[in-house]
Amino acid sequence: MNNRKFPFHRLPDDLCTEILINMSLREMTFYSFLSKKAHSMIRALGLPISFVDVTMTAQLRITLRIDDYPLKFELRMPEISEGMTTLNDLPDNVQIMEGNEERNFEPILSNQGMTLSEWIRHLSSFSDDSFSNLRVAIFVERVKFDIPSLRKTFPKMRNIHIICWKDEPDEHDILNAQKLLRVSLCDAQNMEIHHVPLQEKLSLQHIGMTNLKELELIRPINLKLDQLSTWNVESCSIETNEISLRDLNRFFKLWVKGSNRNLKKLLIWGNMDVLPDWNILLKGLKPIETEPEEEEAKKVLINNYRGIRAGIEFHNFGETIMVTFTVPN
């Protein structure tokens, strides 16, 4: 026997497992690439992976997290101007980064003969609950996917962030966002929509009406606060500079009348050009003043017709205001 070699698979399975659990996540991952048997042994370890983050920009990045300690795989694509179009492509190579300081590791890995889709499925398979722990962030202006490869890779997308950095999105971005929403809305539980251009066919109203647990809207385009009363989400946070206290007041009045039964929390914050007049927000709600949780805030309680009590807390941080509506369990 060559002294440089150790016939690992000739050990009993329980000993192999004992050795594997003494390895770092990086080495476990590398080992899993070696064969189907090696992969299934790593899967059987039931690694305590809290999240698998998949970020799709011009490159694809997959991050495995154990106790907030990340191991990142950046899948480098050939230089192409039109961005990533399918998950069936093979990456050129893979850069590994470990820890929060993003220390790079040499050598850069080969693509291990796996397509982008296979990389995602391989790495997310380590997690016990691969659907719930998978968070997908897609930048619509950089990625133009064909739907079949997306569906094949993510049969159930529970956590999805759709992001658009462009100030003025074009037709392609709108179309791309629509495609992504259509694929993801039916299974999504947590959704973040970051300045995504939408159309009447699939608007914020449609998204809000699905049974999402969490919806986060950052700089939403064409948001109408009075539409909130028809939404089914459990928790919603909105960052916008177009806060209308009158519309919010209308929303609270409708809640008092019985709308938004599922809503547990609504958080709205953003900049306002004028000083907010809280009387507009509370008009007609029969608010009861109470102690706020933070000193600078003001808090009132309101009751709806079913006797359910909710709190409205509002902050004014100079130009930024924040309104939090909470229904205790």
Place this chain on the structure above:
Amino acid sequence: MSSTEQGTSSAAPAEPTTAPESAAAPEVPESFYYVHGKDKVVHKVSAGALQHSALIHGMISNLGYTEEQAKANPFPFENIDGDILQMVVDWCNQHKGKPTPPEDTNLPKQKEKLFDLVLAVNYLEIKELLTYCCKQVAMMVKGKSPEEIREIWMIPTDAEDEAAEKEAKKRAGKEAAGETAAAAGDAK
């Protein structure tokens, strides 16, 4: 560390020389047991040192040997190479009655020896030593690329795994057919 001598499992071993150095002179006379591996070299080991091995400890508890009986009947471990058993005995003697440290740097660096040691320690159920050995095996591939891990740990490819599986099935089929034929022959 331990005393050794050539002998056979069937014949009573000759008088081993000295007790292990690490065994401090106890107030109550300590009992000793004898083990040998594939090379038939008999090792005299104190009961305290052997407590590390759940397997041997269980055997001692069940047999209730006297000193004389123990000397006449060394525990035979024919599946363990002599030099590996020597390593195990040395480790048990060194760590007799002591708390085990978090690291053990005295384990063999040669991969062939380490492989045999892991198997022996697993068989003898020496939990702490097994933990050290597993850490040492894991250290072999620290900082290595997937290709290097395959090389060092001799991991077969999927194709090789499939071929080996086919071969094993074929062999099992042949053996089963042989047994059936033999049974039919006996029946006639």
